[in-house]
Amino acid sequence: MIIATTDTIAGKEITKTLGMARGSTIQAKHLGKDIMSGLRSVVGGELTEYSKMLEEAREKAINRMVEDAEKMGADAVVNVRFMTSMVMAGAAEILAYGTAVKIMNR
Template sequence: MIIVNTSQIAGKEISEVLGLVRGNTIRARHVGQDIMAGLRNIVGGEVKEYTQMISEAREEALKRMVSEAEKLEADAVINIRFTTSQVMGGAAEILAYGTAVKIG
């Protein structure tokens, strides 16, 4: 499966557009992570606990999007984008989306 954030794939010709595919996950903060984040907020620096949580969520959303594309028998997903939104206090949704295509 080829995954790109561009509308074309270098050296490839798109023969069919299969449609929008997406994958999402919602992650909530953990009390232990909040305590560490609070301490980092006092002394400054990267909040590694949240960086890891968001990175893992992004990977999960991407996997789910690819799974949806595979069900359509796509060869690639183009125009990949990520978006984040807060769904409630302490929880955020990560959404990955793109266009599933066949390569001729």
């Protein structure tokens, strides 16, 4: 599956638009990691616990988007974007979405 943030793929022609593919996950903060990050924020530096959590959440959202596109019979997803929103205190949704398409070589 080709995933692109652009609306075209070099060397490929989009032959059919299948619809929007999307995948999401909701991640909540972990109390122990939250305490460590709170202490780290006092002295400065990257909050590695949160960086890792968000990286994993993005991967889950992408994988779910790809699964959605595969159900539609897509070869690729173009115009991929991410969106986040807070769903409750300490929990956020990560949404990956794009346009599922059929492609062929030029």
